[in-house]
Amino acid sequence: MPYTVSTPVFEGPFDLLLHLISSDKVELWEVSLADIVDGYVATLAEIGDGLDLETATEFLLIASVLLELKARRLLPGREAVEAEEELALWEERDLLVARLLECKTFKDASRELDRRLDVASRSWPRRVGPGELYSSARPDVMAGVSPQLLAEVMRKVLEPRPVAKVELTHVAPVRVSVAEAVAGLAVSLPARRRVCFSELVERAQERLEVIVCFLALLELYKQGYVDLEQATTFGTLEVIWLGDSANNAGVEALVVEDYEG
């Protein structure tokens, strides 16, 4: 039975699952996973340029959990499955349910925020201040501010911001954004023209960063921005920037996520 996803945009895999489960009363187990994937891919195609790698990736992750759960059910000889494994599987399922519930909770809470924003937006606050009349009574806010201090502050402002680190918390899984890596490569590659993959990832702290960088390169390759050369299997992988040095605008457009609208 072919399943068509009718709602135009899903923000993520939870959105999709919630939609499937709550609005259509579909028993996921009666829908073939292939159909869900087809529906999702169709949705992504509709989004077109706004394709979000993150969403797609996360969806695959969840789909794989579902797949595993489902495979277990279909395979014969389940009695032989270790109790421990079975338990782990149930935990996965529980975790998924918990995450879906949490996601839905905040989704509903966000509607309330929206309503309040809407109500409050119909009033404008008075922000006029005491005016000239009381200007002499005001403490001098510029006391102690010198041109040198101002220059110093400006210098601090111009300092490069602290390097963003991959956030590691025990609560959430590590996330490195492929979109960000694409953006970073689109800035750094044009100046370097030809570079070894190993150089690109020499400062990576986690294996995941290397993987993300590789995925980003594949994305750029797919889009025709870079060429990849590898003389021998397991040999050095070289990355060649194909665009001219100024021509990375398109790549940036590619990675800007289409959230604001």
Place this chain on the structure above:
Amino acid sequence: MTDDAKAIEAIVMVAEEPVGAGLLAQLLEITPSHVEVLCHELAESYRRENRGFELVRVAGGYQFQSRPEMAPYVERFVLDGQNPRLSAAALEALAIVAYKQPVSRAQVAAIRGVNADAVMRTLAARGLIAEVARDEGPGQAALFGTTTLFLEKLGLYSVEELPPLADFVPGPEIMDSLERSLLADSAPQLDLRGAGETDSDVTESSL
């Protein structure tokens, strides 16, 4: 009208941001609770007289604002267009920050199941959230919270005024349908009720 009430009107009229009851009490040399009573009476009198403005309790203080019904007129006058509406994604991230602050980008992303960097940037650029601390952990992730502007934009006195998150926890029918949908056949050795309890534990501790 008492002199105290008059003084409150005069001060709030020249304030550029909401004036706290504590500060008013200090300036007038009366108790904060008396300030609250007077402000309540003033707000009531404007309502009774059907004025075009109101005195509201917002973002930790009192402030004058135009009455919502007058929006069509004020809109024509105020040149700065209102900011465009927030997308559903940005609103969801905002809800998560509002209820779970201080919270990291990664935590927001984990709850929504999608990367949150872009929406968090949008919210920070709008001034609705700001970095309020750094995680003590190894990554020293930035932790975000809502701002005073957030309170003003939502007409809240404090974040405690948000309806409790428990109000939004999906009802039993949704839970049921989730359970059913994800139920891998009936596993003979495992009690369904047990699984249900695990769910609520997880949900509770993670909310």
Place this chain on the structure above:
Amino acid sequence: MTDDAKAIEAIVMVAEEPVGAGLLAQLLEITPSHVEVLCHELAESYRRENRGFELVRVAGGYQFQSRPEMAPYVERFVLDGQNPRLSAAALEALAIVAYKQPVSRAQVAAIRGVNADAVMRTLAARGLIAEVARDEGPGQAALFGTTTLFLEKLGLYSVEELPPLADFVPGPEIMDSLERSLLADSAPQLDLRGAGETDSDVTESSL
């Protein structure tokens, strides 16, 4: 109270400058003389109710202000109630405006990485910066520069006398990244992109 009178109250309440009778007449689609009558009645009602504020006619328009008898309270508020020193955020914004003028709110926000509306408002209210032009782009964003008062407070004859930044900025890459973020931000529609590109600079250095 009539809707017209209510609308006048609402508009004048949120207006940062005196609102002319002509403009009010136009917004309400009534005659200027009717506006004058309504404003007179409103002013009269505040006097009768012995309110702490009044509606006055100054500089060719109407505005609310605190009643003169309440001046002792207002003075205390102005003196004690407000933070006497500029916040770090305000000082940053002031430095950016001083060195980069004319500059829009969005550009200041892009350089600081967070919303700048509140601090820009504070600086303008203190008379340290003012709108000096409008951007020619489609948004016609207000462009800000420093004022004569700013120069006076710093004991400068002109902004050229500010210490040159070249003395402080070590490398071209920093100016470069600033320029890029400024450029990105002046692209009309793309608030979000601006912030994004700033971030990708960071990403670049981390790869």
